[in-house]
Amino acid sequence: MSFFDAFSISFSSLRHNRLRTILAMLGIVIGIASVILIISIAKGATSSITSEVSSMGSNLLSISPGSQSRGPVQGGGNVETLTYVDAQYFKNNSDFSNVSAVSASVQSSVQVIGNGENMNTTVQGVSANYFETQSISVDLGELFSEEDENFYSKVAVIGPDVVSELFGEGADPTGQIIQIKSQLFRVVGVTKAKGSSGMSNPDKTVYVPVTTAMKILLGQNYVQMIQLSLSDITLIDQTTEEIKQALMERHGITDEANIDFNITSSKEMQETLSSITSTLTAMLAGIAGISLLVGGIGVMNIMLVSVTERTKEIGLLKAIGARRKDILLQFLIEAVVLTITGGMIGMITGEVFSYVASKIINIPFVFQLYPILLAVGVCVAIGIFFGLYPSRRAAKLNPIDALKYE
Amino acid sequence: MTRKNPIISLRNIKKTYLMGDTSCEALKGISFNAHEGDFVSIMGASGSGKSTLMNIIGTLDTATEGKYIFNDSNITAYSEDDLAKVRNEKIGFVFQSFNLIPRVSVYHNVERPMIYSRKIPRSQRRGRILSALKTVHLEDKMDNLSSQLSGGQIQRVAIARALVMDPEIILADEPTGNLDSATSHDIMNFFQELNKEGKTIILITHEPDIAAFGKRTIILKDGLIVEDKNNG
Numbered sequence: 001m002s003f004f005d006a007f008s009i010s011f012s013s014l015r016h017n018r019l020r021t022i023l024a025m026l027g028i029v030i031g032i033a034s035v036i037l038i039i040s041i042a043k044g045a046t047s048s049i050t051s052e053v054s055s056m057g058s059n060l061l062s063i064s065p066g067s068q069s070r071g072p073v074q075g076g077g078n079v080e081t082l083t084y085v086d087a088q089y090f091k092n093n094s095d096f097s098n099v100s101a102v103s104a105s106v107q108s109s110v111q112v113i114g115n116g117e118n119m120n121t122t123v124q125g126v127s128a129n130y131f132e133t134q135s136i137s138v139d140l141g142e143l144f145s146e147e148d149e150n151f152y153s154k155v156a157v158i159g160p161d162v163v164s165e166l167f168g169e170g171a172d173p174t175g176q177i178i179q180i181k182s183q184l185f186r187v188v189g190v191t192k193a194k195g196s197s198g199m200s201n202p203d204k205t206v207y208v209p210v211t212t213a214m215k216i217l218l219g220q221n222y223v224q225m226i227q228l229s230l231s232d233i234t235l236i237d238q239t240t241e242e243i244k245q246a247l248m249e250r251h252g253i254t255d256e257a258n259i260d261f262n263i264t265s266s267k268e269m270q271e272t273l274s275s276i277t278s279t280l281t282a283m284l285a286g287i288a289g290i291s292l293l294v295g296g297i298g299v300m301n302i303m304l305v306s307v308t309e310r311t312k313e314i315g316l317l318k319a320i321g322a323r324r325k326d327i328l329l330q331f332l333i334e335a336v337v338l339t340i341t342g343g344m345i346g347m348i349t350g351e352v353f354s355y356v357a358s359k360i361i362n363i364p365f366v367f368q369l370y371p372i373l374l375a376v377g378v379c380v381a382i383g384i385f386f387g388l389y390p391s392r393r394a395a396k397l398n399p400i401d402a403l404k405y406e
Numbered sequence: 407m408t409r410k411n412p413i414i415s416l417r418n419i420k421k422t423y424l425m426g427d428t429s430c431e432a433l434k435g436i437s438f439n440a441h442e443g444d445f446v447s448i449m450g451a452s453g454s455g456k457s458t459l460m461n462i463i464g465t466l467d468t469a470t471e472g473k474y475i476f477n478d479s480n481i482t483a484y485s486e487d488d489l490a491k492v493r494n495e496k497i498g499f500v501f502q503s504f505n506l507i508p509r510v511s512v513y514h515n516v517e518r519p520m521i522y523s524r525k526i527p528r529s530q531r532r533g534r535i536l537s538a539l540k541t542v543h544l545e546d547k548m549d550n551l552s553s554q555l556s557g558g559q560i561q562r563v564a565i566a567r568a569l570v571m572d573p574e575i576i577l578a579d580e581p582t583g584n585l586d587s588a589t590s591h592d593i594m595n596f597f598q599e600l601n602k603e604g605k606t607i608i609l610i611t612h613e614p615d616i617a618a619f620g621k622r623t624i625i626l627k628d629g630l631i632v633e634d635k636n637n638g
Binding site for chain 2: 001002005009012013016312313315316317318319320321322323324326399400403
């Protein structure tokens, strides 16, 4: 029997039992569609997270206080091991030629009053070049300078959300006075809207010089983070090691187990995030895969019913000269046609749903070829795997018994 | 073209069925020859072994003992696939219950044996189907489903299916068992016509008046031939 004949016989038999065929296919359609949907959404989310992280600057090293080996209190703001002087040390030291900018920061959640309105928000004390390392640019007025940092100036740069809440949408607050923790600050600039990055919202932040924040607002002499911009990202490992050694020496630590700071790179963060999302994707795709398995069992069930129903026909086919392998091929192709057709419909449905979902949850729509190829492969495999048993059963039927079957 | 050797030669064919601990001897030693152009009616009551004999002649079953020479070949030890080829190319089956595939048209029912054959190219299929349907006078029904045909017409489609491969013998198992007597006689007349044109026909029946359409009647009883006579 030729493949062409086997296909045309399979199609005619599937067409004949239309409702049954559709129901059997539905399991495969749902399985494939959900796998594609999940993979596509996960890819979209990953690329959106990755681009957010890299917009923070991929050449950044962050030093935060706290121990790597002392349990869950990692990067905690209350650990007092990192000082402003540490930051200055890296800044004014020609040994660290790969470090192009250094920025120290502290932050606190406080009440801000201005123009008769008040709001609770984050006040961040940052170095003057913090804006550059974080790709934050100015929309109105100007950013504060290194001089402001050196002279403990009471100046503030505020985010656009702070402007609309205190001064009203579109107002120009430069030159206005705001009150932070009973201290008066002059607004010198407004940042460009950047959008929330998950962990913090720069649009809703009030920036003041880090020195002013430490001394006047918070009364502390430690910082919560030091960020270093590197001029050559390829030397990141070497620079990290140099900084670690220097900080250990400064902090009088000889044993690496007692280290009281963490150095992380934004590259590392990206890797961590993408490993989290790929684990999640695998898990969800696995769950969707179970529905494919259930669909496959449905196909097997239908094929078994079909074989039983057509016992007499199989007897006839053997009488007119069909060999075992002809019968096997015919039923196997029927199962594969069933799963592949279901798979195709599932793929189209999955892509359409992914597109709609990406628009709704506002992530990029990522069209990829490999889940589609995977789906086709999986469908053929399911068709063969779950079709084999019923087909073998049909092929092995004794023609005399089959012809007598009523 | 006539040949000297018989088309079918059965020599001391025995068939024993094992049912648990007991064995049942359905055929106890059957020997007979059928020549080209024969019309042999095999008759017997139920339980006489005629169905078993038909299955062995049709190569759907194999004998426990004895020798089966078909068309000068000893097919007793043929493999399953070789026997399928013999059935496909040399034997045309006609069944009591017609056995048409209900979901496909008359045309595709008649086409089926050719699908399992390597002998006939696809380009010849249509011509052969039309000619077989013409023989049974149903060329105008080729697009119909079997549900749209009468019993007699359905059996004629089955005969067309049996003829389409131009087999050496037609093996008809109670072909009139599901038909009324008028249609039965039509079908039997039709078999007689085919036989006159040279087809060898083996007919299995339990009805003497149907058996009488053949040229020769073999009567079975308890797994043995009790009578083998030419019909006057």
